Amino acid sequence: MSMDVVWFKRDLRTRDHVPLLSASLSGRPVICLYILEPERLEQDDTDPIHIQWELDCAIDLSSTLRDTGASLHYGLGDAVEVLEEIHANYGIERLLSHEETGNSWSYERDLKVSKFCKSRGIKWIEYPNNGVVRRLGNRDVWKRERDKRMRDSLSSPPIFKEAIHFDGLVPRLEDIGFTPRVLTDRPEPGERAAIRRLDTFLGENSKEYRWAISSPVLSVKYGSGLSPYFSSGSLSMRRAVQRTNSRIDWIRKNKSQVDGHVDWIKSLSSFRRRLAWRCHFIQKMEMEPDLDLVAQNPVIDQNMGRKLDAVRFAKWKTGKTGWSFFDACMRQLRSTGWINFRMRAMMMSAASYNLWLPWRETGTYLARQFLDYEPGIHWSQIGMQSGTTGINTIRAYSMTKQGRDQDPEGNYIRKWVPELSMVPTKFIHEPWKMPIELQEALSCVIGDSYPSPVVDESESRKSGISRSYSARGDEEARRISKEVLKTHGSRRRPRKRKAKSSSSTQQKLF
Structure with a gap:
């Protein structure tokens, strides 16, 4: 029996998830897989709070996958060893995942997985996950490619008929000797919470975004609050961009119904630019995977x-x-x-x-x-x-x-x-x-x-x-x-500006 594996990393969602959609269309049995990798926790930039957040988002993912007829399988250990065991038991035809731009460790991990797949005759297909372009030959074309991706259609959660169900234990950080510190006011994890947060921000709180995000007090209320969901992949960049575009278009068409419509549009346009900046900065690490180790100069x-x-x-x-x-x-x-x-x-x-x-x-x-x-x-x-x-x-x-x-x-x-x-x-x-x-x-x-x-x-x-x-x-x-x-360097042409004020403007994200 041959089957497909959908490897979830930092893309813990069912909506707008092309690897998941591809697996549902293959006609082969499917395993949806999340791996808790202890070696990742040994990296000096990784904290148990990061992994606990992902595990909590994965629990929500497990629930939404059940609605599609699939099941989330949990692996514990080295990624290659987990995949080797699955391959020995079932025979992997394709490994499907999103491209990931992580730290130096994840880059080296992916190289090992690639070598393993080639040695076992497994076809590993990686799909773009955002506006970051792999093997970008010319930075001058990046914006055009990113904008094109953001216009692609959003996919809905697929339906599975041949999914392999998981009846094992969900791993815990405590099982491998780690206890994450407790954070106050931590957001609700998962894809459904991410979409609710996006809708609340766009519909209720974003009018003040442009001027509030400089403040550590006001940004808590008027910022998007989406960055943890982007980091776990519970929300896709494409969904955020398209929903923002739709909200701006609606306000423009219904100005008479929107109090302070100019402020709404300016703030949402500012937010949209910061969504692009997110991809712009991650693109740097895609092109130089050791930015966490070596200074650019x-x-x-x-x-x-x-x-x-x-x-x-x-x-x-x-x-x-x-x-x-x-x-x-x-x-x-x-x-x-x-x-x-x-x-x-x-x-x-x-x-x-x-x-x-x-x-x-x-x-x-x-x-x-x-x-x-x-x-x-x-x-x-x-x-x-x-x-x-x-x-x-x-x-x-x-x-x-x-x-x-x-x-x-x-x-x-x-x-x-x-x-x-x-x-x-x-x-x-x-x-x-x-x-x-x-x-x-x-x-x-x-x-x-x-x-x-x-x-x-x-x-x-x-x-x-x-x-x-x-x-x-x-x-x-x-x-x-x-x-x-x-x-x-950014290829965006600078806009003509009025005379500069005495205070400089610091770039801000979300």
Whole structure:
């Protein structure tokens, strides 16, 4: 008996799933497979919260697969060994999956699976999963190909007549020695929750999206909240793009019925651009699978000479730097597994320029904190925010300014940094400036109840910027930067803009 295997990785859905549809049309028996791979948890950018999220999404997938007549099989162990056992028992004709752009480990894993399939005469067919183009020869044509894919029809969940049913145990992280930390306010997992979230965002909350996503407070309510579902593949990029397009078209045709229709359209158009940016950044890792290991411009990285200061690193990652707004953001991230995109950039800016910490260690730590960790986006952004690409403007944030802009009254700080809950608004962003008499009266002595700033924010930022530009100066660094721009630079023509305001605009996703 020969059969097909649909290998679910980070594409845990039944809708708009071409490998699943292909298997249903083959007429062969089908096994739908998800593999819990312990070796993945040994990677320094992978945290048990990532795998637990996928397992919970897989439980929802198992339920929706039953509605199609199929069953989700769980494998535990090395992917090649799991596939070898299935092949020995049933005989695999085709292995069907989506293309995956993950970290260096998943890239090497897929090479091993490819070698196994060739040695066993198994046809492994990988289908595009989003706007990331495999074996892209010319970056100039990427946008056209991506837009074409986004226009393709969405497929519905198929119906299976010859599925092989699973009667084994669902693996748990605890079974292999891992216990994920409990996150507060974690989203509901699964495809059905993802679609509900998309519909709620487009229909109710997206009007304020454009101006709200810079704030760690407002972005929780008015952001899309879709990034964890994209990372697990519970929602397809094509569905999000097409539903967004439909919503924009409906508003344009029914302006008289929509209060503030201009704001709706501007915000949804902004969201649509960020969906494209998502594919753009992941495309970088598709073309350079070791972006999580090697800087895009290794000469600049070497010239910077950053060293890991254990004390600074510990204060940065635990939210005990003495910079109140930064500490609030880091503590929110550690508690919930999420923070908005601008604050992610600020966190990396503080590590790279103020504290002069190496990008690999800080980037790895952040990867483990993000429930929505997407390697292609994450490591592309880490390169940009650490100044190691050579092609991006150096953005070194003032934590104090960001705090005053995003949390002028300090209530966000007081929520996440309870040591400062009694500090007056006048001093909440720079508590070290409180008179010692006030510190003692409030039982908030800086350097005791709450840490003094790890370094002077203003002076360290200026020094970090200067050192970063100096690292770009030699001829070899400039030569490599030109190659990076040719390979990865955006081909989009800049729009004509009005005179620039004094504050720069930081790219934000979702």
